[in-house]
């Protein structure tokens with residue numbers, strides 16, 4: 001009797017698990033639906049991570065000051081107007097009332113690099129950390145400059161003036177022209193300068209200084225990532241290659257290999273081993289858990305009310321989950337199938353113009369991009385090859401021969417704006 005019951009029990013479990021298998025293989029959860037059980041984040045760690053994200057250079061002054069001499073460039077030529085024009089942002093909350101008044105009434109000269117140094121001294125330039133001193137004559141001198149994660153992955157809400165406002169951490173700075181800024185370094189050859197200057201606003205090539213290939217990608221958001229088992233456009237980061245977690249994998253890469261921070265990075269898949277500690281302290285590793293927790297705490301921003309047509313978006317949602325086939329990859333609570341066991345897609349499967357970038361990565365594949373907050377960060381795809389969400393829909397309609405009518409394309413676009 002007992003044996004028979006046990007057998008029935010085992011059979012039931014088998015049938016249940018088999019049908020579960022079939023379900024996850026054949027039936028997608030609709031985009032945006034379902035939940036992932038994620039442990040709560042430790043608020044103390046998150047707060048620590050916020051300071052690291054905004055202000056930590058990991059000792060990268062060695063690169064930006066000693067090697068690239070960017071302190072000299074800024075001191076000699078970068079007045080605030082120039083700084084804002086290359087996409088640097090000013091944190092209004094760091095400005096004392098007298099400076100706010102001075103900017104408003106024009107008594108502070110925004111065409112003088114000395115003003116930039118004064119802003120650095122106030123720790124008001126997002127993503128830059130400067131050490132400023134005074135000459136005997138009373139002029140300001142920039143002794144050291146370093147960069148932080150916020151340079152590329154924060155912007156401001158323009159509440160005071162264009163480029164000056166409250167910080168929006170995790171928002172990609174698509175106004176920033178990091179290549180143009182680097183190209184000003186006197187330490188580069190003319191050929192290097194030309195390449196850096198060619199990248200354009202909102203783009204950066206985080207592999208160029210290692211593989212020599214020139215193929216920049218857009219700066220992505222650092223929000224909405226909690227729950228994804230892989231990071232980057234190509235899913236390079238995962239727990240197998242960085243025990244702290246998927247985002248920490250890439251944070252270590254960038255801190256060491258791009259910012260020039262004092263730390264170590266190694267990944268046999270891309271044949272890279274870097275030790276930037278110079279035999280001294282590792283300033284990166286112990287900061288990774290807090291840095292990752294802060295990024296995980298950043299939710300994708302909600303669309304502003306009135307920014308899309310509600311009825312059209314409703315119709316678009318049905319298309320997303322049926323005729324337009326978007327849900328076959330953008331499935332589940334995060335709009336990405338990477339949460340299904342870390343699934344990635346082959347190199348031809350992107351509809352972006354460039355396919356080559358993935359071949360430079362560790363996985364040689366693409367991760368389906370999460371779509372929450374997508375309204376916020378045009379242009380789209382890793383290469384920015386779709387200027388708008390309606391251009392995204394157009395690309396999919398053509399490449400995947402979806403046969404959407406103009407009305408259907410419009411509805412699908414409105415739905416994307418609503419995510």
Ligand code: HEC
Nearest residue numbers: 149151152178204218219220222231232233247251254255
């Ligand atoms: C010079 C600009 C720049 C700086 C500085 C920078 N990043 Fe990035 N970041 C990028 C670019 C470009 C990518 C896209 C690379 C890719 O996916 O292949 C990226 C990718 C990422 C991703 C992956 C997002 C995703 O969708 O999985 C995260 C997370 C991230 N960066 C966080 C950081 C942190 C934390 C720092 C500081 C340690 C940092 N970045 C510094 C430009 C920058």
Ligand code: HEC
Nearest residue numbers: 324325326329345350352366367368369380381382392396
């Ligand atoms: C075969 C899998 C697949 C299908 C089907 C698919 N996508 Fe994607 N989607 C991806 C991948 C992979 C990326 C990242 C590609 C890249 O950046 O080159 C992406 C990127 C995007 C992006 C850009 C995200 C960003 O941050 O820039 C949007 C928007 C998007 N998809 C919307 C859609 C819509 C709408 C549909 C249906 C018409 C759709 N996708 C169908 C796999 C897919």
